[in-house]
């Protein structure tokens with residue numbers, strides 16, 4: 001039997017992140033003491049009042065289909081969030097709740113891009129963006145950046161990449177995998193170019209709440225009505241409320257785009273899980289004080305990990321300004337990222353993600369969303385490993 005796989009599916013790259021994760025899990029199952037720096041999710045539990053709201057919804061029988069774009073109560077809570085945090089005015093019909101921020105990104109790309117279109121993606125990028133663009137039949141155009149500019153694209157670089165085919169620019173600040181953050185002025189400058197050239201911006205702001213040292217996140221949609229008209233903001237509950245498994249994300253868009261996404265969603269996934277949405281309402285409308293505690297803990301881990309990694313001869317690492325990742329440079333070790341991470345896992349039982357998965361082969365990604373004890377142990381091992389390379 002010839003199981004012909006569609007061109008669309010065959011064009012995808014399998015996830016390196018998942019391959020490393022699978023290997024680490026297997027080693028752990030075999031009884032090995034593996035330190036996991038691979039996870040892209042907070043290690044904290046979902047706050048209790050959020051879990052209770054969902055449990056109550058379940059107990060009350062809130063278990064049926066909901067409107068495909070989300071319950072009115074949650075869309076209103078999201079509109080209130082945008083007003084409160086970003087001074088952005090959205091009507092509930094401009095907001096679509098989806099099955100995770102990833103699903104929101106996919107919906108945006110499917111609704112706005114088609115064969116012949118180009119989508120500009122700065123690298124290092126979140127690994128799903130280019131694959132989603134390919135699924136839509138459009139072409140990813142990668143803009144490389146390095147640690148020299150703290151992984152930020154310059155306005156001139158963006159301008160030079162624009163062609164008559166450019167449809168969408170993907171912005172992710174704070175960034176996964178680098179932890180970099182654009183200043184409000186830098187965001188505005190990139191937005192200005194997109195407005196001037198008539199290009200849409202998909203702004204993935206899922207790490208909005210995780211910024212350090214008093215830095216400020218600004219949404220590109222907030223600078224002017226023209227910026228607002230050119231932007232789709234993608235967001236979710238996974239990172240700020242530790243709700244990765246709940247599968248709840250959302251977006252805010254100009255009404256015609258939201259309407260198109262509503263149609264796509266109504267024929268693909270229908271609504272996000274009913275009782276999870278009730279948890280989402282509790283998350284957005286309830287107390288936010290867990291965030292200060294989490295941020296203090298992330299800050300402590302980040303500072304420690306950053307100092308230790310920079311003290312290892314052969315590695316260098318810019319400090320993160322947001323999210324919960326560090327992205328050390330390994331060029332001086334003489335290894336490319338895949339070999340570096342495979343050997344690190346085999347020799348020292350430390351799981352981390354090779355930079356090539358994010359379009360940057362001279363780096364690897366460490367997630368510090370794990371305990372301080374694990375971070376200390378993992379970096380001791382990393383140090384020992386790198387010494388064997390550079391001796």
Ligand SMILES: *Cc1c(COP(=O)(O)O)cnc(C)c1O
Nearest residue numbers: 100101102126176206236238249
């Ligand atoms: C985690 C993440 C998302 C969304 O995650 P979901 O679990 O699908 O909500 C989106 N963008 C980036 C950059 C992320 O790191």
